[in-house]
Amino acid sequence: MAVLITGGTGFLGSFLARELCDRGERPILMDLRLDLTRLRGYEDRVDLVEGNVTSWADLAEVFKTHEIDAVVHTAADLSLRAERSRIESFRTNVEATLNVLELSRMFDVDRVVFTSSLSVFGLRSMPVSETSFRDPATFYGVTKACSEIVGSYYASSHGLDFSAVRFPIITGPYRRGEGASVTISSLIDSAVLEGKGVVRLPLETRIPLLYVRDAARLLRLLISHNGKLRDIYIVGGVVVSVGELVSSLKRVVPDAIVENEVDDASMRIAGEWAALTELALRERMVERFGRIEDVGWQIEFDSAEKMVKDHVETLKREVGA
Structure with a gap:
C-alpha cells in the first residue's frame, strides 16, 4: 500500500x-x-x-x-x-x-x-x-x-x-514547534540530552495527553x-498534571535539573486546554474514547510514568544520551 x-x-x-x-x-x-x-x-x-x-x-x-x-x-x-x-x-x-x-x-x-x-x-x-x-x-x-x-x-x-x-x-520524543503542547516534549528532550529541562506551565496544570x-x-x-x-x-487521551510528568521524569532521570519558568504565551493556550480538560473529565472522555473498537485500538501508554519511560529510553537508544 x-x-x-x-x-x-x-x-x-x-x-x-x-x-x-x-x-x-x-x-x-x-x-x-x-x-x-x-x-x-x-x-x-x-x-x-x-x-x-x-x-x-x-x-x-x-x-x-x-x-x-x-x-x-x-x-x-x-x-x-x-x-x-x-x-x-x-x-x-x-x-x-x-x-x-x-x-x-x-x-x-x-x-x-x-x-x-x-x-x-x-x-x-x-x-x-x-x-x-x-x-x-x-x-x-x-x-x-x-x-x-x-x-x-x-x-x-x-x-x-x-x-x-x-x-x-500528543507527546513524545523529538517534538518541536510553537505550541503549548510542545513544552512537555521539550522538557523531557532537554532533560535527557542536556541534563536540564525547563517547564513553562504551572505544575498543577492538567492536560489530556496521548x-x-x-x-x-x-x-x-x-x-x-x-x-x-x-x-x-x-481520542480521549489520558489526563495528567504537569507535576506528575515532572515527578516521573525525576524518577527516570534522577540527575536531571528541572526548572519552572512560566511562559505567558504558552499559559494562555494552556488555559484553553485546561478548560478542555475539565470538559474531558466531566464528559468521561478518557473512558468513552480511550479505545476504538472499529479497528481494535486502545491506549497502551496510559500513565505519565509509561510515557516518560518510553520517551527517555527512545532518546537513549537512538541518540546515545
Missing part, C-alpha cells in the same frame, strides 16, 4: 512512518524541510519528497509521480504560531487540506485520514460526541474545524473516503482497515 504522509518528517508523521516501515511498507514522506533526525534507522526505508503542501504544483507532482493508495494529512502549524500568524496558518492548515482533498479526488485515492484535534470543542460542545457543535476557542482549533468541514463535503459530494481523528495533545506511539498506531490501523470508517473519531 502506497501511503503519502504530509508533514512526513515531522513529529507525528515520522512516528507513523516508523509504524508502516516496521510492517514492510515504504511510505512517501512529504515535508517543507526534510529533517531526518526523527527517522534514525529508517532513512533508507522511505521515499522523501521536499515540497510545500500549500503549493498545488508541489503536491500535484507527488500525486502524478506516485500511485498513492492512502493519504494521512498531518502537516499543520501549531497553536502559538496559528494565533500569531492567522492568515499564513489558515493557508497552511486549511488551504493545504483542500489541496490534499481535491488531488485525492482527482487521482482516485482510496482513503484520506486527517489529523484533527480536540480543540474543535468548547464549552458549548456538550454533550461531547462526533456530532457535537464545534466551538473552538483558539485559531488552531478554528483551522481544524474548517478542515473537517471541507473533508465532510468531499465525502458527501464526491464519495471520498475521509476520516478526521480528533487527537488530544503518547505518540499510540497515536501513530491508531493512524496505521485506520488507513489499513478493510471496512468502512466513521467520518470522525474522538
Whole structure:
C-alpha cells in the first residue's frame, strides 16, 4: 500500500512512518524541510519528497509521480504560531487540506485520514460526541474545524473516503514547534540530552495527553482497515498534571535539573486546554474514547510514568544520551 504522509518528517508523521516501515511498507514522506533526525534507522526505508503542501504544483507532482493508495494529512502549524500568524496558518492548515482533498479526488485515492484535534470543542460542545457543535476557542482549533468541514463535503459530494481523528495533545520524543503542547516534549528532550529541562506551565496544570506511539498506531490501523470508517473519531487521551510528568521524569532521570519558568504565551493556550480538560473529565472522555473498537485500538501508554519511560529510553537508544 502506497501511503503519502504530509508533514512526513515531522513529529507525528515520522512516528507513523516508523509504524508502516516496521510492517514492510515504504511510505512517501512529504515535508517543507526534510529533517531526518526523527527517522534514525529508517532513512533508507522511505521515499522523501521536499515540497510545500500549500503549493498545488508541489503536491500535484507527488500525486502524478506516485500511485498513492492512502493519504494521512498531518502537516499543520501549531497553536502559538496559528494565533500569531492567522492568515499564513489558515493557508497552511486549511488551504493545504483542500489541496490534499481535491488531488485525492482527482487521482482516485482510496482513503484520506486527517489529523484533527480536540480543540474543535468548547464549552458549548456538550454533550461531547462526533456530532457535537464545534466551538473552538483558539485559531488552531478554528483551522481544524474548517478542515473537517471541507473533508465532510468531499465525502458527501464526491464519495471520498475521509476520516478526521480528533487527537488530544500528543507527546513524545523529538517534538518541536510553537505550541503549548510542545513544552512537555521539550522538557523531557532537554532533560535527557542536556541534563536540564525547563517547564513553562504551572505544575498543577492538567492536560489530556496521548503518547505518540499510540497515536501513530491508531493512524496505521485506520488507513489499513478493510471496512468502512466513521467520518470522525474522538481520542480521549489520558489526563495528567504537569507535576506528575515532572515527578516521573525525576524518577527516570534522577540527575536531571528541572526548572519552572512560566511562559505567558504558552499559559494562555494552556488555559484553553485546561478548560478542555475539565470538559474531558466531566464528559468521561478518557473512558468513552480511550479505545476504538472499529479497528481494535486502545491506549497502551496510559500513565505519565509509561510515557516518560518510553520517551527517555527512545532518546537513549537512538541518540546515545
